[in-house]
Amino acid sequence: MNNKLKAITFSYDDGITQDIRLIELLNKYGLKCTFNLNSELLGKKGILSRDGQRISHYKIHPEDVKSVYEGHEVAVHTLTHPNLTKLTDTEVIRQVEQDRLNLSELVGYDIIGMAYPCGGINNDDRTAALIRENTGIKYSRTISSNNSFELQDNLYRFNPTVYHIRFDELMKLGQDFIELKATSPQIFYIWGHSFELDYYPDYWIRLEEFFKLISNRDDIFYGTNSQVLL
Numbered sequence: 001m002n003n004k005l006k007a008i009t010f011s012y013d014d015g016i017t018q019d020i021r022l023i024e025l026l027n028k029y030g031l032k033c034t035f036n037l038n039s040e041l042l043g044k045k046g047i048l049s050r051d052g053q054r055i056s057h058y059k060i061h062p063e064d065v066k067s068v069y070e071g072h073e074v075a076v077h078t079l080t081h082p083n084l085t086k087l088t089d090t091e092v093i094r095q096v097e098q099d100r101l102n103l104s105e106l107v108g109y110d111i112i113g114m115a116y117p118c119g120g121i122n123n124d125d126r127t128a129a130l131i132r133e134n135t136g137i138k139y140s141r142t143i144s145s146n147n148s149f150e151l152q153d154n155l156y157r158f159n160p161t162v163y164h165i166r167f168d169e170l171m172k173l174g175q176d177f178i179e180l181k182a183t184s185p186q187i188f189y190i191w192g193h194s195f196e197l198d199y200y201p202d203y204w205i206r207l208e209e210f211f212k213l214i215s216n217r218d219d220i221f222y223g224t225n226s227q228v229l230l
Contacts, residue, residue: 001228005182006149007221008214009034009228011141011160011191013077013115015042017058018194020068025208027071029215034225035069036077036115036141039102048195055198065106073224075113076100076137083118084127092127097135113225114140115191128156139229141191149177149186155229164192165199167206174213177220187228188214 001007010026012019015037026033042065046057060068078084078095079102087095096114104111114137116122123142131137139155146159147169162169170190177188197203214220221228 001185001221001223004219004221005184006177006180006186006188006217006219007223007228008177008188008190009223009225010164011036011075011115011189011225013117013191013193014038014057014081014195015060015065015077016193016195017056017060018198019060021204022194022197023068023072025204025211029211030222031211031215032072032222032224032227034073034075034113034115036075036113037065037099037103038077038079038081038117039099039106040079041081050196051199053199055195057195062106065103066108069107073113073226074103074107074111075115075225076103076111076140077115078117081117083120083122084116085121085124089126089130092130093134096131096137100136110136112136112138112230116140116142119143123157125157128154132156139225141189141225143191145191147173149180149188151185151187158189158229160189160191161187162190164190164207165196165203167210170210171213174210178214178217182219189225189228 010033013036042062100111
């Protein structure tokens, strides 16, 4: 963490076209993010119905992955986005390791990170052990936010701090993190999906307000997931 006790990192899933706008904002404020992609779904078009709206869920084309995510980190989200807890041991390993190899080839560096796909209970001790013992993955994020900045022992079931569109929590935690006089390493980890920022017109504005709040602090290290966790 560059000899700093406080670090902030972001993690966004699915590899969708809204990531391009998000990356422009991240770059504007000097923030770093890890983007978790499904290599066998790249280039596919989809529509999601959320909150009575139809939201585009278009995947980045494979040939664009390297350039779109340059300066940030690409990580595994499995080949096809299944719930790993429902799969056989062999299929868990294949979904993770083949995605890792596919993405590594696209970006030109060795992929070592991951975020579990699907909502609900999407990870357990079995899947974590399979990933740790049979793949090149070094950490994997859950979707169980804990509102904490404390370090965690289990990097293969790493819980994020907060979900990005819980804006009241996000801003409060951001202010708490800024005011924190750390005496030990602390990590502020935000996760989400960039398509969710299209739900309501002010969501992009509210996230940028958070970026303004948290950026350009001399006592905070801004890094990708691997830079912060490993």
